[in-house]
Amino acid sequence: MGQITARQLGFALGAEVTGIDLRKPLNDLARREILDAWHRHLVLVFPGQDLSAAEQIAFSRNFGELEENEALPYYRDPGHKEILLVTNRRIGGKPSETRNTGRNWHADLTYTTRPAKGSLLLCREKPAVGGDTMWANLYLAYETLSEPLRRFLDGLEAIHDISLVKGIEKRDPEKVAELRRLNPPVAHAVVKTHPETGRKSLCLGQRIRGFVGMTEEESSPILGFLNQHATSPELVYRHRWSVNDLVMWDNRCTLHVALADFDQGKTRHMTRTSLVGEPSGRIVAEGAAPDREALMQSIASVS
Numbered sequence: 001m002g003q004i005t006a007r008q009l010g011f012a013l014g015a016e017v018t019g020i021d022l023r024k025p026l027n028d029l030a031r032r033e034i035l036d037a038w039h040r041h042l043v044l045v046f047p048g049q050d051l052s053a054a055e056q057i058a059f060s061r062n063f064g065e066l067e068e069n070e071a072l073p074y075y076r077d078p079g080h081k082e083i084l085l086v087t088n089r090r091i092g093g094k095p096s097e098t099r100n101t102g103r104n105w106h107a108d109l110t111y112t113t114r115p116a117k118g119s120l121l122l123c124r125e126k127p128a129v130g131g132d133t134m135w136a137n138l139y140l141a142y143e144t145l146s147e148p149l150r151r152f153l154d155g156l157e158a159i160h161d162i163s164l165v166k167g168i169e170k171r172d173p174e175k176v177a178e179l180r181r182l183n184p185p186v187a188h189a190v191v192k193t194h195p196e197t198g199r200k201s202l203c204l205g206q207r208i209r210g211f212v213g214m215t216e217e218e219s220s221p222i223l224g225f226l227n228q229h230a231t232s233p234e235l236v237y238r239h240r241w242s243v244n245d246l247v248m249w250d251n252r253c254t255l256h257v258a259l260a261d262f263d264q265g266k267t268r269h270m271t272r273t274s275l276v277g278e279p280s281g282r283i284v285a286e287g288a289a290p291d292r293e294a295l296m297q298s299i300a301s302v303s
C-alpha cells in the first residue's frame with residue numbers, strides 16, 4: 001500500500017500528488033514514491049501545501065543539494081538564499097525585476113554549467129484568473145523526431161545565453177551587465193541522457209543562440225523547428241495555479257514557460273527552490289559561430 005496518491009493530469013506529463021503533508025519530515029518510502037512518480041510524470045503538483053520558506057527548503061532538500069542562486073543574486077529572498085522570488089510585488093518601492101520572468105520556453109539555469117536538475121515552485125498569491133505555467137515533455141520531443149534528424153542532433157551542442165532571457169533588456173542595465181559577467185554563454189549537448197531514467201531527451205529552449213560550429217543562418221530554422229515541435233500542444237501540460245500549490249518539475253526532460261495571461265495590476269507571488277544539477281556544458285567565447293560571409297567568400301576560391 002503506497003503512502004501517496006498520484007493522479008495523472010496530462011497525457012504527455014503532469015500528475016497531482018495527494019495524501020501527504022509536506023510540512024512533516026518525509027520517510028524513505030514516501031520519498032521513493034515521490035521520486036518514482038516524478039520520473040514517470042516529470043511534473044508533480046502538490047495541492048494545499050501552506051509551507052513556510054524554511055519548510056519549502058527542508059522539503060526540497062530531500063531530493064538533493066539546493067541552488068543558492070549565485071547566478072541570480074538580486075532575486076533571492078533576503079532571508080533565505082535558497083529561495084528565488086518570482087514575483088510582481090514591488091521590492092524596495094520599485095517594480096520587481098522578476099515580474100516577467102520565464103516568458104519564453106526554457107529549463108532553469110541552462111545558461112550555467114550547472115543547470116538545475118529540478119525546481120520547486122510554490123504559489124503564495126495569485127490573481128483570480130490566469131498566471132498559468134506550461135510544461136513540455138522533452139523525452140517525447142526527442143522520440144517523435146525522425147531517425148535522420150535524431151542522428152544529426154546526437155553529438156551536436158547548442159549555445160545557451162542569459163542575454164536571451166525574454167525581457168532582460170528592460171531590467172537595470174548595471175545588474176544585467178553583472179548577470180552577463182556571472183553567466184557567459186555555455187554550450188550544452190542537444191541530446192542528453194537522463195542520469196536517473198536512462199532515457200534520452202532534448203536540451204532545448206528559446207535561450208539558445210545557435211549550434212556550435214554552425215552559422216546563425218543555419219541554426220535558426222532548425223532551432224525554430226525543434227522548439228516548435230517540442231512545445232506542440234500534444235506534448236504540453238498547462239497548469240492553472242491555486243494558492244499553496246507546490247509544483248516540482250524535472251528540468252532535465254522538460255521545458256516550461258510562465259504566461260502573462262493575467263491582470264498585471266494583481267499580485268502574483270511565487271517562491272522557487274532549485275536542485276543543483278550535475279556539472280555539464282562548457283563556457284564558450286561569444287561570437288564563436290562561423291561567419292557566413294567568410295564561408296560565401298570561399299566560393300570564389302573553390303570555383
Ligand SMILES: [Fe+2]
Pocket residue numbers: 102106107108256
Ligand atoms: Fe523557469
